[in-house]
Amino acid sequence: MSTTAVEVIYRGIFQRTMAKHITRGIVLAARKEGKVGIAFGRYGDSPERNGIPAKQFAIVAANDEELQGSIAKYEPTEVDVTIAVDDALCKGVESWAWYGLQPVNKLLKENGTLIVTSTKSAEELIPHIHKKDVAYNLAIIKGKASFSGLWVYKNDHTDMRMLGALPRVAPHLFGSPALEAAIREEWKDDLKVASAEKSFERVQIRKVKPDEGSPEIPFSFTMPGWKSMEEGLVVRAIPLGGHFEGYDGGYRPERNPYFKKFTTRTMRPVVDFAKCTKCTLCWLQCPDSCFDVTPDGYYDANMEACCGCGVCEAVCPVDKCVTMVNETQFEDNKSQWEMWTKDKNGYAGWLAKKIEHRPERSHGFHHRGQYEGEKIEQID
């Protein structure tokens, strides 16, 4: 072993403090074993935006020279452990324009480990994760994704549970005694130590073979260098957009082709067109202009553009017309309106099933005392 790299993929702002605790905890624990390390956020993610996938890294080495050799990098080219603190990230990561859809396991070394917090099983998650040509391990820590906001942190020990799994999946990083000493010293909380210990015992690890996973070829781009840019750094405007293909009416805006933003979604809206009164509010109030106006005057949330903020559900005046449901319940980004026009009864059945997966939202601060209630549930 020369150096060991761990990346934490998380939801911008919502999980920033948690990611910091994880990467910091890794370095502090490694130091307890006489190693050296550094924790840092990826420069390009700053300024972070709510929900947009971001990364932080922890690099651990045996000595200063080895560490120096690995840190003068913007982003490591390969990692030993990838930690994804929201299972919706398994579908891929698109952090900014030109980045493309990057598989969650992209940087993972052969026989490295991907740790995910999820209430789902490995069999349910693997179909979402892109295939890799080498084998790796999938470790699952049972639990909901933990979201909070910029100022008030939900101290539900998810960070400690992630740390606790590391001595199991990557024993060369540090052992449990070092981690416990580091947690005790940094956070001065025995309950946190207990959370890490429990996670060490409970984490479920499964080998993922090279032929397992989603066969989708993720979209990618070639980023233009300054030589291919136009004089004056002119960026061509987006064309106006027009009718639905194959129809006389409707309107579908053209969209920025180089940043689709849909990996920001942890939940997606499903629309009950039978209830829709065509009031326009979802379409008008959507900050991402993700609603296409259909030829028959409905508003169809385009899943290549929707970032899952939930404003449409909040402004919709009709009960259960727009409902936000868990993103991991979906395999594709197909048009709901097309599905509905083809088979209205079939759509109603599909919709009823999807709406069952309507979780409590905890993206950011709602009211005082909210996090205290949720904390108990996660710690158990």
Added chain:
Amino acid sequence: MTAQANALEIQKLDAFKGVKKVTIEEYFTSGHRTCQGCESALVMKLMVKASGPRTIVLGSTGCMYVANTTYYTTPWVVPWMHTQLGSSGSAALGTAAGLKVLMRKGKMKKEPINVIAFCGDGGGVDMGLSAISATLMHPQYNLLILCYDNESYANTDIQVSGASPWGANTTFSPPGKKYRIMHTRWKKNVAGMLAAGHPGCRYVATVCASYALDMMNKVRKALSIGGPTFIHSFDPCPKGWDYDPMYSHELGELAIEAGIFPLYEVEDMKLKFYGKTKKIVEGRLKRKPVRDYLLRQGRFAHFTDEDTDYFQKKTDEMWEKWILPGVIPLRPEDGA
């Protein structure tokens, strides 16, 4: 106005009569890297929806520059150009003047083109205020300056600006154990100041995108009235205010209903309240307690009852003691 004789023709933009009449086309489209539930991105979308395709947009540095146009891509359908943090006013004036000269010299087809410059509260309320003020003094140019106010320097991760509310948690004012309230200044009253002090400016309005139709119609009025105009938009920011992005719309409404941000327009120095604010002024609607608004946000999570009471007292003063409620804080000596 004599200066108008000298001015170019203006686009005639009548108010949209109902949401069904709103332009279907998007001139600011998807693929911007803003937060989930970003109200300022919504303001951009509605602003150009209202102004239409023959519009040039200039944007000073801030979220709506950095997040929207990430590395050689754009969500803009209309022409857009970045300008420096403090220069939304100068950029608007220069562009309007440039268009005028090019058309006069026959180098461009003569047609009315809307010029809009936007700035955040950092760029407008703090840094660019002098340039905006100067621009509003030039009645012979048609332009609109729109300030999207999310109450902090949100792009660089939430530092205090002149528009940040009293007591808010920001990177520059984290509440501590010894000192709970680290930001002790009251929000700058920028729309009132600009409306009162610029005789050449025919139109100043405050808007909130939670009331999208009103907001768009104010933009249309500002663009078609002639001369330089100013709009102050109140934008809930899920990142800096720390709330669930799905409630952007609701928090905008709450701020108006609590009387924290009044909605009004000043046309040729005549003040007109509108929407919920009008009902509050006329006594037909009781202001909601500011508490309902404050305690929904993580940036005020450290507030004690004493703090919310103080916030309420200062808000009450706006309505009960100001010479023009919510607009001009001057008051006669004996009413102080």
